[in-house]
Amino acid sequence: MFWRGESPGTKGSTMKCHEDKETASRYLSDLLGARERAEYERHLAECPECAAEVERYRRMMDLLRNLPQIKAPASLRASVMEKISPGTSAEPQRVSILRSWRFRAVAALLVLAAGAVVMFKMLTPTQFPTSASQSPKSALNVADNLDKAKQGRDAGDYMGFGYESPNVATHMDAGSKLLFDAYVTSPMDMPGGYDVVAFTSALNRVDNALYSLNMTDLKAFAAKDQTAFVDFAATAGMPDIQKAQLKSRADNVVFMQMAQKRVVANAFERAKNMDEVTPILNCYNDVMTQQQYVAKDVLSNVTPSGRFQADSALKPDAGAAPPQAAEKPADDTEGKVQSATEAQTPQTAEAEEMAKQEAERLAEKTRDESQGLEYGTEMDREKLAGGEAAPATQNKALQQRFQRSMDGDKTEMALNFRQSIVLFGVTPDGKKRALNETEKNDIKLVFDCLPTLEDYQSAQFTPGGITVRLSESEFLRLLKYLKDMADVKAEIGPIYAELLPATSAAPVEARNEADQDPYAVDVTIVFE
Amino acid sequence: MGNTETEKTLRQADEDRDLVARALGRGAAAREAFGRLTLKYQDRIYNALRRLLGNADDALDLAQETFLRAFEALRSFKGDAKFSTWLWTIALNLRTSKWRSDRASKETVSLSAAPDDDPAIPAPAAAGNGNPASRLAASELNAIIEREIRALPMEYRQVVVMRDIDGMEYEEMGKILKIPDGTLKSRLHRARLELRQRLAKHL
Numbered sequence: 001m002f003w004r005g006e007s008p009g010t011k012g013s014t015m016k017c018h019e020d021k022e023t024a025s026r027y028l029s030d031l032l033g034a035r036e037r038a039e040y041e042r043h044l045a046e047c048p049e050c051a052a053e054v055e056r057y058r059r060m061m062d063l064l065r066n067l068p069q070i071k072a073p074a075s076l077r078a079s080v081m082e083k084i085s086p087g088t089s090a091e092p093q094r095v096s097i098l099r100s101w102r103f104r105a106v107a108a109l110l111v112l113a114a115g116a117v118v119m120f121k122m123l124t125p126t127q128f129p130t131s132a133s134q135s136p137k138s139a140l141n142v143a144d145n146l147d148k149a150k151q152g153r154d155a156g157d158y159m160g161f162g163y164e165s166p167n168v169a170t171h172m173d174a175g176s177k178l179l180f181d182a183y184v185t186s187p188m189d190m191p192g193g194y195d196v197v198a199f200t201s202a203l204n205r206v207d208n209a210l211y212s213l214n215m216t217d218l219k220a221f222a223a224k225d226q227t228a229f230v231d232f233a234a235t236a237g238m239p240d241i242q243k244a245q246l247k248s249r250a251d252n253v254v255f256m257q258m259a260q261k262r263v264v265a266n267a268f269e270r271a272k273n274m275d276e277v278t279p280i281l282n283c284y285n286d287v288m289t290q291q292q293y294v295a296k297d298v299l300s301n302v303t304p305s306g307r308f309q310a311d312s313a314l315k316p317d318a319g320a321a322p323p324q325a326a327e328k329p330a331d332d333t334e335g336k337v338q339s340a341t342e343a344q345t346p347q348t349a350e351a352e353e354m355a356k357q358e359a360e361r362l363a364e365k366t367r368d369e370s371q372g373l374e375y376g377t378e379m380d381r382e383k384l385a386g387g388e389a390a391p392a393t394q395n396k397a398l399q400q401r402f403q404r405s406m407d408g409d410k411t412e413m414a415l416n417f418r419q420s421i422v423l424f425g426v427t428p429d430g431k432k433r434a435l436n437e438t439e440k441n442d443i444k445l446v447f448d449c450l451p452t453l454e455d456y457q458s459a460q461f462t463p464g465g466i467t468v469r470l471s472e473s474e475f476l477r478l479l480k481y482l483k484d485m486a487d488v489k490a491e492i493g494p495i496y497a498e499l500l501p502a503t504s505a506a507p508v509e510a511r512n513e514a515d516q517d518p519y520a521v522d523v524t525i526v527f528e
Numbered sequence: 529m530g531n532t533e534t535e536k537t538l539r540q541a542d543e544d545r546d547l548v549a550r551a552l553g554r555g556a557a558a559r560e561a562f563g564r565l566t567l568k569y570q571d572r573i574y575n576a577l578r579r580l581l582g583n584a585d586d587a588l589d590l591a592q593e594t595f596l597r598a599f600e601a602l603r604s605f606k607g608d609a610k611f612s613t614w615l616w617t618i619a620l621n622l623r624t625s626k627w628r629s630d631r632a633s634k635e636t637v638s639l640s641a642a643p644d645d646d647p648a649i650p651a652p653a654a655a656g657n658g659n660p661a662s663r664l665a666a667s668e669l670n671a672i673i674e675r676e677i678r679a680l681p682m683e684y685r686q687v688v689v690m691r692d693i694d695g696m697e698y699e700e701m702g703k704i705l706k707i708p709d710g711t712l713k714s715r716l717h718r719a720r721l722e723l724r725q726r727l728a729k730h731l
Contacts, residue, residue: 073588
């Protein structure tokens, strides 16, 4: 039995075999085994019809191989060259930066952000409108915000990847609006937002990029707080609100810090000498301190009594200026979170358990983050503890670090970032459920969308999940695709994603030298 | 692959690695190095996209974006794959996401109603011309083939463009499409079978 056309008892006969076009194609597509192949070749020698069919295939393949190549229009390379380096001389560069849609996009974003902050300032907590339609739980589920997230994702695509194509320019304003809306609603769905701001570092304004990132985050957070406060007004479900606030903050910080470190690392790469490095480091110190300050402020906004402290509202202006010394003495944030949880009367035992876990997780995350900061950690902690900062010492250490990186020791700059993503489904009655096989396979398919092959190849698939080392932008993109997937698969029930701190993620073994990417993120995707 | 072929491939890879390393540097030299990479691969990428998308304007846009993305992500290019493989991967991923966003509007192009918006592909001979291939002018036959390629489902179109037109190795295709060898070959077989039926009277 070697090819489909042959019927039993006709061995050696050519009857009907020549109607079998499939085997000829299988033969030419190297799909026949060695034995089949030999038999078919013997057959070809004695069957003119089959031989002619193979010839027709060969002719077709010849024609295909010789189809004329059209020269790519000269505009292709010209436009690539123009965009990869906005001018080689100083003068045109300034013009091109101002014209660049990225610049305008970021500017638009900041203008929008500023608008929201003004709004935020005008509304005192007691004036927040109550809204029955907004459940406090809504902020907890990414999937609840999918519409917004999708718009934001599209906007991020327009803005992050659209360049100056004429089609994109027309969408830019709308895009930035959508981006901001989505960003405010659900920053976790909006890695593109950070991407956009991180691009500003390509404009050689590291300080602006760092501050922009910080301000974007602070303002998004401030605006996001409104939602949480509305929720707060609608219910007294303190643990949920607390969860929503802290979670949003934690999610934000992850992305923002990644983007900021990226900016600093980029700047380090560009810097020619120590003089260029010092201002970057100072700036970075500032924003890191602000983050610590804000993070602490967030935690203290939610008091054990369950009442929002109006006077400790986030200072949205903090992003523009170096921070004040912390107003409150540093305390054990973990204990505070837990006591806040315990002080409440939860609606259900399950909610209580969830809230506890969440609080513990976030407290741990906060600890991890403060320990995980590559730069400025010591000083930040001292400042937060009410002690005097020691920027000189700090900068010296950082300068040494930079010197080492200039000397070729790139590992000093490594982000060493690890991230777990837990994926799970939700039953109609709102309980977590394990993913089914179809869903797991769909998620594996997500890897088809990752931009580079090499990283895909380093992925290890296990029944329980996937571990992979990704570059930072790939990681952000992966999150986007996971959202995409959840969206596409709505009919079989959404897939929920939860970001966890690094502790449980095992480092992916580097396969080669190239894998020592300072921006690499080791991702463990867990199927729950 | 003959010895000289192998040597040529290795030389190419060396040259690409060198250009990539220089493109990761600073200033005019980096820009020039990337310019050379673009020049080297732009025809291949552009032609492939033109055939996959069936539209010269979209192909130009996407080819541009492919090179821009490549430039941005150059750092993540690991030298152990061919640069061309990497470019193809980016191009196909971009095509996929473009397809996703276009999906809502329209995906399949019917043969008869296909808007012929690619000026690079000449119109086929007038109807009623049932001549065998030998009597068709080469350009007419090529036009028919281009149209039939565009009428193939995307899955088939991809492998035909990669293997039969671009002349890519199975191994490289497997890396780009992320499918096992067997799947790849059987997809290619199905694609050729279908194209063969479509071109029946011209072969």
